[in-house]
Amino acid sequence: MRRRLLSSMLLVAVIAVLLLGVPLGVVVVRLFNDEVAQELRTDANRLLLGVEYSLSQGQGISPDQLARNYPDRYLQVFVRGKPPIVVGSPPLVGRDLTEEARSENGYVRVSRDAAQIQQDTQARLVLIIALAVVALGAAIGLATVTSRRLSLPLQDLTRIAERLGSGDARPSRHRYGIPELDLVAEVLDRSALRISDLLAREREFATDASHQLRTPLTGLSMRLEEIVAAADQPEVVREEGEAAVVQVERLTAVIDELLAAARRQRHAQAAPIDVDDVVGQQIVEWEPAFRRAHRSLVLAGDRGLSALGTTGGLSQVLSTLLENSLKHGDGVLTINTSSTGRSVVIEVADEGPGIPEALGHRVFERSVSGGGGTGLGLTLARALVAADGGRLELVKRRPATFAIFLRHTRDSGRHHRVVSGPA
Numbered sequence: 001m002r003r004r005l006l007s008s009m010l011l012v013a014v015i016a017v018l019l020l021g022v023p024l025g026v027v028v029v030r031l032f033n034d035e036v037a038q039e040l041r042t043d044a045n046r047l048l049l050g051v052e053y054s055l056s057q058g059q060g061i062s063p064d065q066l067a068r069n070y071p072d073r074y075l076q077v078f079v080r081g082k083p084p085i086v087v088g089s090p091p092l093v094g095r096d097l098t099e100e101a102r103s104e105n106g107y108v109r110v111s112r113d114a115a116q117i118q119q120d121t122q123a124r125l126v127l128i129i130a131l132a133v134v135a136l137g138a139a140i141g142l143a144t145v146t147s148r149r150l151s152l153p154l155q156d157l158t159r160i161a162e163r164l165g166s167g168d169a170r171p172s173r174h175r176y177g178i179p180e181l182d183l184v185a186e187v188l189d190r191s192a193l194r195i196s197d198l199l200a201r202e203r204e205f206a207t208d209a210s211h212q213l214r215t216p217l218t219g220l221s222m223r224l225e226e227i228v229a230a231a232d233q234p235e236v237v238r239e240e241g242e243a244a245v246v247q248v249e250r251l252t253a254v255i256d257e258l259l260a261a262a263r264r265q266r267h268a269q270a271a272p273i274d275v276d277d278v279v280g281q282q283i284v285e286w287e288p289a290f291r292r293a294h295r296s297l298v299l300a301g302d303r304g305l306s307a308l309g310t311t312g313g314l315s316q317v318l319s320t321l322l323e324n325s326l327k328h329g330d331g332v333l334t335i336n337t338s339s340t341g342r343s344v345v346i347e348v349a350d351e352g353p354g355i356p357e358a359l360g361h362r363v364f365e366r367s368v369s370g371g372g373g374t375g376l377g378l379t380l381a382r383a384l385v386a387a388d389g390g391r392l393e394l395v396k397r398r399p400a401t402f403a404i405f406l407r408h409t410r411d412s413g414r415h416h417r418v419v420s421g422p423a
Contacts, residue, residue, distance in 0.1 A: 006147045013139030021132045028124050036117055040099035043070060044110040048101040051077055055105060063087050074111040091115075153181045160188050164195060243285065270308040270388045272409040275337055275344060278311055282318045283335070289326055290333065297322075301337040307344035307406035309388040314404070317381040317392065321348040321402055324377060328352065329400060343405040347395070354398030363394055 047070065054061050066075055066087045074096070075087040090096075091113040098111040153176040160172050171189035175182045227241060283297050290297050318335075325333050331351025338345050355363055366379045378392075385392040390406040 006143050009143035009146065010140060013136060013143065017132045017135055017139075021128060025125055025128050028128060029121055032121050032124060033117070036097060036112065037099065040097060040110050040112060041101075043073060044099045044101040044108055047075065047077070047108045047110060048103055051079065051108060052103060052105065055079065061085055070110070072112065072116070074113075076109040076111075077106070078108070079106040149176075150178070150181075153178065153185075157181065157184055157188065160185075160192075164188065164192055170196070270310060270407070272306050273309050273311050273314065275305040275307055275314075275346065275406075276303055278314050279318065279335055279337060279346065282315060282322060285319070286322045286326070293326060295326075295330070296332050298332055298334045299337075300334055301347075302339055303337075305337055305339055305344050306409050307390075308409055308411060309385075309390065309406050313384040313388050314406075317384050317404060318346070318348070320377045320381040325350045325352070325400075331399075339408075342408075343390070344408060346404040346406070347401055348404075349396070349399055349401035351399050354396075354400045355394070357397065364392075 047066070050069075051061060061077060061079075063085055066077075066085070070087070073088055074090050075085070077085040077087075079085075091111055096111045097114055097117060098109055100107055100109040153174075156172075156174060156176075160174075163170075171192040172185065173189065174185055176185065224244060227244065279299060283299060287297055322333070325348065329350035329352030333348070333350040336347040336349070338347075364378050364382050366376065382392040385404055385406075388406065390404065393403050393405070395401050395403045
């Protein structure tokens, strides 16, 4: 490209110099010839006036004086009754430029060698050619600078585009002082930011998906272990098999939610749900795991509560809280349900050491974990509750007590801002 730009600009410069230089040369030659002819006519008239004046004063005509007054001229003076006066060297026939002036007493001729005129003309043409060469040199320098200024940014933009295609989505922030190229660079920077955001969302989705799928799979694994352990007890096998089917259905629901979130089409459709059913189902699922850990689950508080939410979302949040307590907590885990004037509250608390003070205000931040985990569970749980129009809070650090605040069913007709979470 740089070579094409350079050759194109040089071609334009050469054409411009030719279009201007050739006519200028022709005009200069003609003007110089006209100037020489006019000068000879002026000399002839002046010489004739001098001769007439000398004759009227009765003075003679001195050839030496004429030679001094008209150097580089061939003069011929013809006066009636007197011999001709010739001054200077005669030029070759056919190679002279002659002008004459006449009067009643005679006439004069003034000639000049055409070779000398041609030398002067060539000197002027050489000057024009030298100026043309200087103009071409300036055009070459300007073309080189301009082509470099245009080609280097384009090469830089090409490298940036290639880097974006390879997955390196860092904006370059380069600007080149050329509006069109700066616009392209700005568009590439915006594309880099969008690509970076898409890649970050893709990585977050993969991380969230792995975390969200792990909890149902853990519950399903526990049910299958119970089935294997009670192979000689048909009633237990039936009960645990039914619980495993529930876990599979819940796993399917989680996958559907994750796929919808990946397409950015998840909008929580909160509807009245029976809090006792959801909490009871979670106790049934996690009771064997707590029993093996020599811990117990206790349900306390008000019964018969209903709230606005989604069964899958609330189940996932409770499952996350129970799993965290099983891993990091201790003692009896109590699930307490109650109703206030503004919310239906579900508190989950155990008798463990609680949450360190340094992590108390950051426990819901992404990738923050005090026990070697992924640090995603509570982040996704809070997002799920927010998507249903509620909120999840840490109300007490020691022992750790989490509270889920859901809307009353009487608020179903009101407009609430629903936040779509990453789950």
